Amino acid sequence: METxxxxxxxxxxxxxxxxxxxxxxxxxxxxxxxxxxxKTISEEKIDLVVTDLKLPKKDGLQVLDAAKEGNAALPVILMTAYGSVDVAVKAVKAGAFDFITKPFEPDHLLLQIEKALEKQRLITENLVLKDTFSDQLAFPKIIGKSPGIVKTTEHVRKVAQGKTTVLLTGESGTGKELFARAVHMLSPRKDRSFVAINCAAIPHDLLESELFGHERGAFTGAVAKKIGKFELADRGTIFLDEIGEMHISLQSKLLRVLEENTLTRVGATAQVKIDVRVVAATNRSLLKLIEQKKFREDLYYRLNVFPVIIPALREREEDIPLMATHFLEYYAAEMKKDLKHLSKSALNLLCGHPWIGNVRELQNAIERAMILCDGKEIEPAHLGLRKRLKTESSIDHIPLEGSLHEVSEKASRLVETKMIIKVLRKTGGNKSRAAEILQVSYKTLLTKIKDYAIEKTRLV
Ligand SMILES: Nc1ncnc2c1ncn2[C@@H]1O[C@H](COP(=O)(O)OP(=O)(O)OP(=O)(O)O)[C@@H](O)[C@H]1O
Ligand SMILES: [Mg+2]
Incomplete structure (x- = not known):
């Protein structure tokens, strides 16, 4: 029971x-x-504080300070009288979860409390989400001077000001999440929550309640009421990652929420008004999915209000040295090591690499090099970019020798390996979800992962 x-x-x-x-x-x-x-905050185990602003002895802001000093994560909600909203806004900037203006309906306060506690639960339960909430404070640094990135950044800066829905498209690892955060951080909503949800990582029968919440007893296993991600993102931004993976039946519900700005929790009848900025991302072509009847055309148009296409890293070679330097500095600081430089041959290798995994792959290569390199200069061997990769990954390089059966087996092995890696990346390594997308049994997938030596390291 929460106190x-x-x-x-x-x-x-x-x-x-x-x-x-x-x-x-x-x-x-x-x-x-x-x-x-x-005094009570320092002596008792408390999960949330609701404090008035004007109080005898110490005031609400001092209560807030004391609460944050003891435990920065403790949610504090301020009650303010009409007219002291300025102070309340300051309080939110100083770390209060939210404020509520008197007089208010008790239900309104209850909702704020539920949101704050739900956010708290997510933070303690799930480190990935903790990342979502704490990282929002840092301005995402976007590196690159290629025309593609400069234009993308410029568009993001402009669109961020309003509430326009943004659809980010780009291959895996190109920086879709980074740009989604940038939209939020550059918008007037930056002091509110940025809530990310990966539609591919959550089984589709649970996704609805993750997005819209549920009432107690709405379905087997719904032991307590749950606030969904949309409500958590109220007055902030929701990031619907891998939107192309959302099941078509849920797409129509999402469309309704986006059109009406209201939602109904699973198992509830009442509607809840929401004010949420939507940023969606996909590394699949939604138009192709529409053709295959896997994506609703009307939802596509609702999301594709302001499309932003992030170019693949191999299409902007001039960014590679810049990014490599950025990651070298980053890892030198993180690992408390001396700054290292790339040798000429290492730099050449980086510039010619196909970068199937885009910026994330580059980041990983630099991290690895920083660990392995003891000297001052990073050599090609430190980067772990096997030259084979380029040839290995192309069907054109399968030697046309032996029987037809042997050749087609090699080709199918190659294509299956690529597809499995791609889907596993998309699901964040979640194998049962990957099996669902690939439409094979879980067992088949495990066997293939083993046979094709798809090690975990290749997924990130
Ligand atoms: N232009 C950039 N400048 C600096 N860092 C970048 C840039 N683009 C991407 N990154 C970094 O690369 C990594 C991958 O980016 P991100 O997670 O945003 O990609 P993504 O497109 O969401 O990938 P996925 O499709 O696999 O989810 C992150 O660590 C991100 O900070
Ligand atoms: Mg992503």
């Missing part, structure tokens, strides 16, 4: 709120002034 501390000097309001929250199953502590609130 909520209410810091409020008006006994009537405190009692009413305590009762409402107790009915929802929370344990409540009450402090009648700021000083008592601060």
């Amino acid at each position: 909520i501390l209410i810091v409020e000097d008006r006994e009537g309001l405190a009692k009413m709120l305590s009762q409402t929250l107790r009915n929802e199953g929370y344990q409540i502590l009450w402090a009648k002034d700021g000083a008592e609130g601060i």
Whole structure:
């Protein structure tokens, strides 16, 4: 059971709120002034604080400071009177989860509390999501001077200002997530949440409740009410990654939410209004998926309001040395090692590499080189880019020798290997989901992964 501390000097309001929250199953502590609130925070195990702004002894901002000092992740919601919104906005900048203006409906506060606690749960349960929330504070550094990247960055900067839906397209590892974060960070919503969800990584029967939330008992296993990603992203940005993988039946529900700006949690009847900026990404051609009847055309037009195409790294060779230097500096700092330089031959190798995995592959090669290189200069051997890769990955290089059966077996092995790696990358290594997409049994997939020596290292 989660414990909520209410810091409020008006006994009537405190009692009413305590009762409402107790009915929802929370344990409540009450402090009648700021000083008592601060004392309680330091002595008790508290999951969330709701504090008034104007209080006897210490005020709400001081309560907020004390809470953040003890535990920076502790969510604090401020209650403010009409007219002190400026202070409340400052409080949000100083780390408050949100504020609520008096007078308010208890249900409204309840919703804020649920959102804050859900965010907290996600942070503790899932490190990937923690990344999502903490990283949003850092401005994403976009490296590149090629015309392609300069233009893309410029477009992102311009579109970020409003609420226009952005559709990012690019091969795996080109920086789709980076640009999605940039849209958020350059927008007036930057102080609100950026919530990312990978549609390929979540089994399709669970995706609806992940996106829109569910009521308690909505389906077997729904033991508690859950706030969905859309509600968590309210007034912020949602990043719908790998949108092409979303099941067609869910696509129509998503379309409705985007058109009406309201959603219905799974198992609920009431509608919830939302204000969310949508950024979607795909490394598949949605037009092809439309042809195959796997993607709704109307959803495509709803998402493709402002398309941004991120070029593959092999199409912007001039960015390779810049990015390599950027990653060298980054890893030198992270590994506390001296800065190293690329030898001429290493640089040549980088510039001619096919970069199937794009920037992510380059980043990994540099990380590996930083680990292996003891001297001052990075040589080709440190980068681990087997020359074979280029030939290995092309069907044209299969020697046309032996029987027809042997040749076609080699070709099919090559194509299957590529496809499996691609899908595993997309699902973040989730094999059961990958088997579902590839339409083979889980066992078949495991056998192929073993036979084709698809090691985990090749997935990242
Ligand atoms: N222009 C860039 N400048 C600096 N870093 C970049 C750039 N593009 C990509 N990166 C870095 O490369 C890595 C991969 O980028 P990101 O995760 O955004 O790619 P993605 O397109 O979302 O990949 P996937 O399709 O596999 O999910 C990240 O570490 C990102 O920070
Ligand atoms: Mg991505």
